[in-house]
Structures are given as structure tokens and as C-alpha cells.
Amino acid sequence: xSASAQLPLFVxxxxxxxxxxxxxxxxxxxxxAMPSADRLDVLESSDxxxxxxxxxxxxxxxxxxxxxxxxxxxAGELNRRQQELGRPEATRAALIxxxxxxxxxxxxxxxxxxxxxxRSRHTTIGLEYLPAVARRLHHSRELAEPFxxxxxxxxxxxHSDVFEELVRRLRQSEEWRYVDREVDIRLSxx
Amino acid sequence: xSASAQLPLFVxxxxxxxxxxxxxxxxxxxxxAMPSADRLDVLESSDxxxxxxxxxxxxxxxxxxxxxxxxxxxAGELNRRQQELGRPEATRAALIxxxxxxxxxxxxxxxxxxxxxxRSRHTTIGLEYLPAVARRLHHSRELAEPFxxxxxxxxxxxHSDVFEELVRRLRQSEEWRYVDREVDIRLSxx
Numbered sequence: 001x002s003a004s005a006q007l008p009l010f011v012x013x014x015x016x017x018x019x020x021x022x023x024x025x026x027x028x029x030x031x032x033a034m035p036s037a038d039r040l041d042v043l044e045s046s047d048x049x050x051x052x053x054x055x056x057x058x059x060x061x062x063x064x065x066x067x068x069x070x071x072x073x074x075a076g077e078l079n080r081r082q083q084e085l086g087r088p089e090a091t092r093a094a095l096i097x098x099x100x101x102x103x104x105x106x107x108x109x110x111x112x113x114x115x116x117x118x119r120s121r122h123t124t125i126g127l128e129y130l131p132a133v134a135r136r137l138h139h140s141r142e143l144a145e146p147f148x149x150x151x152x153x154x155x156x157x158x159h160s161d162v163f164e165e166l167v168r169r170l171r172q173s174e175e176w177r178y179v180d181r182e183v184d185i186r187l188s189x190x
Numbered sequence: 191x192s193a194s195a196q197l198p199l200f201v202x203x204x205x206x207x208x209x210x211x212x213x214x215x216x217x218x219x220x221x222x223a224m225p226s227a228d229r230l231d232v233l234e235s236s237d238x239x240x241x242x243x244x245x246x247x248x249x250x251x252x253x254x255x256x257x258x259x260x261x262x263x264x265a266g267e268l269n270r271r272q273q274e275l276g277r278p279e280a281t282r283a284a285l286i287x288x289x290x291x292x293x294x295x296x297x298x299x300x301x302x303x304x305x306x307x308x309r310s311r312h313t314t315i316g317l318e319y320l321p322a323v324a325r326r327l328h329h330s331r332e333l334a335e336p337f338x339x340x341x342x343x344x345x346x347x348x349h350s351d352v353f354e355e356l357v358r359r360l361r362q363s364e365e366w367r368y369v370d371r372e373v374d375i376r377l378s379x380x
Contacts (some may be wrong), residue, residue: 008331008332008334012332037369046334047334048333048334063332065331065332066295067298068258068299069299070298070299071298071299071300072298072300072301073295074298075298107254107255107262108260108261108265109259109260109261109303110261110262111262114305115298139256139332141198142198142253142255142329142332142333143238143333144198144200144236144237144238145334147354186362189204
């Protein structure tokens with residue numbers, strides 16, 4: 001069964017003094033910035049309960065869900081090529097929270113699909129970076145969170161340049177004109 | 191601005207001894223039943239906080255969101271014809287929680303759209319019952335709730351037969367073969 005058919009996974013990204021991942025930098029690209037912290041923990045749960053926040057600087061929450069714009073053909077390609085999170089060699093990570101503006105959310109499904117894929121090639125571009133970059137999308141808009149989406153990426157140090165290219169290409173797309181807040185958090189682990 | 195562009199609204203349906211709506215009956219159509227109660231309250235919030243549940247028999251929670259299958263043309267028709275909730279004459283209501291099975295959630299976006307509209311005519315059928323029946327869809331799947339969707343309908347007593355026809359037609363559609371739990375809660379107020 002593909003990941004999208006599984007039950008939603010509730011994920012809390014907890015920044016504070018402890019956690020598996022070291023936060024190397026927190027850059028604000030669009031809109032309001034976020035404070036940095038020493039470490040980040042990624043807590044997964046099949047249920048929706050508040051993460052323990054003692055001593056944390058901030059917590060971002062999201063939930064995995066079904067794919068919203070992906071066709072069967074695209075989903076087949078993604079499933080064939082994408083890797084799981086947690087590969088031993090993938091010691092670099094990025095957490096990129098974004099929020100889209102009211103104009104985006106006022107668009108109908110067909111209009112969003114045209115911008116997302118036919119014009120911005122979001123999935124097509126992403127496929128070029130598989131299997132090097134593993135990725136998981138979390139939805140936050142319907143959880144009353146400050147961002148709409150939290151995307152988590154993992155890759156090996158030797159693919160750092162390739163990852164920068166992926167992020168740069170997506171930011172140049174028409175879809176990104178609808179992004180009104182974006183923070184880019186880079187992390188590493190031993 | 192259309193409803194879908196607005197921020198999500200968090201809604202708790204609280205069944206218990208008090209509330210604006212009287213629960214007239216609770217029928218289980220597919221899967222596990224739910225207990226009845228005397229009254230139902232519909233609590234709305236722009237934030238996500240647990241509803242006060244003292245004395246309640248059950249609480250179902252959902253959140254409004256953007257339309258997931260609707261084209262610009264369909265959304266335009268919906269916006270022109272649909273009525274707001276809370277019309278004084280709409281003293282009958284239905285809360286219909288449904289859950290869809292893993293086969294549905296394993297489908298890609300284009301496959302779900304074909305079943306939802308091209309084959310089941312979900313939006314097209316719904317449009318025939320506007321403006322008589324007002325409707326609001328709440329998403330629950332990503333809130334770790336027992337159902338995926340909670341649909342709330344309001345109509346005047348003289349449109350009760352028309353509403354039964356709407357529900358019957360949707361239940362006969364191909365889309366409904368993917369429903370693995372459905373409860374139908376009918377309500378009235380003075």
C-alpha cells in the first residue's frame with residue numbers, strides 16, 4: 001500500500017535544547033522569521049496529542065495526508081523512485097515551513113493543479129532529485145498552525161549542492177508567488 | 191471572498207443533554223453505529239481547542255477547508271446558488287459523518303476526481319438541490335477522528351422530501367462504494 005493510503009501520521013517538530021538533529025541555521029525567506037535553537041526532535045504519533053513542550057523554543061505540527069494534486073502516472077513514478085526517511089547516509093536535513101496566501105486558497109482545484117504542475121512542474125522537478133532527496137509533506141493549515149505546509153527533506157552530504165538546486169528551482173516557479181511566508185531550517189546529525 | 195478562501199473554521203458537534211438542536215433520530219447506514227442523545231450543539235471556533243465535554247455523550251470534530259475536487263466553473267455555480275447556514279426557516283438539519291476505505295485513499299487525485307464527479311456527479315447532483323438545502327463540509331481525517339468527513343445540512347420542513355431524494359441519489363453513486371462507515375443524524379429546532 002502506498003504511503004498516501006496509510007492513516008495520517010501526526011508529526012511534531014520540537015526545537016529546543018535536545019533532539020537527534022542539530023540545527024545548523026534558520027533562514028527566513030519570506031515574511032516573519034523564526035528563532036533558532038540548538039536541536040530539533042521529530043516526534044511521530046498515530047494519534048493527535050500535544051507534544052511535550054517543556055524547555056522547547058518552538059513546536060511546529062503537521063499531519064501526513066493523501067496527495068492532493070498528483071495523478072496516477074505521477075504517483076507511480078514517485079512510488080518507484082522515492083526513498084524512505086531515516087537512511088543512515090542521509091545525515092543532512094531541511095525543514096521548510098511555508099504558508100500560501102488567500103489568493104491561492106481562493107483558487108479552485110483545477111486552477112491550483114494548473115499552477116502547481118502544468119506551469120510550475122512541482123512534481124516533475126521533484127522527481128529529478130529522486131532518489132537522492134527523501135521527502136515527506138505535512139499539512140498544517142487545518143491544524144490552526146502558523147504555516148500551511150511543513151516539508152521535511154533528508155539527503156547525504158554529497159547531495160547538498162543538488163538539494164540547493166532543487167530548492168532554488170521551486171522558489172523560481174509561478175507557484176511560489178503564492179507563498180507569503182517561508183522559513184528554511186537546515187539540520188545535520190552524526 | 192468565497193468560503194473556501196477563508197481561514198479554516200473548527201467545529202465541534204456535541205451531543206448531550208443540551209444544545210440548540212433536538213436529535214430526532216440516529217440511523218446507522220454502514221458500519222458501526224453511534225448512540226443517540228437528546229440534543230446537539232454546534233460549536234465553532236477559529237482556533238483548535240477541545241470542546242467542553244462535560245455531560246456529553248459524544249463529540250465529533252471537523253474543520254472546514256478548501257474544496258478538493260471542484261473546478262472553477264463548478265465553484266462559481268456553487269457560490270451563486272448556495273445559501274448560508276442559519277436561515278430562520280431552515281429548522282431541519284442532518285449531520286452525516288462518513289468514512290472512506292483504504293482503497294479510496296490509495297487512489298490518486300485524478301482517479302478520485304473521475305469517480306467523485308465524472309462518474310458519481312457529486313457536485314452536479316448537489317447543485318440540483320440548491321438553494322433549498324444549505325450544506326457545510328468538515329474534514330476530520332487529519333484530526334484523528336473516527337470519520338473522514340462530517341457534512342452538515344439545513345433545510346426547511348417543506349424540503350424534507352427533496353432532501354431524502356438528494357441523500358438517496360448520492361448513496362446510489364459509485365463514490366459511495368468506497369464509504370465504509372456512515373451514520374445519519376437528523377435534527378430539528380423550533
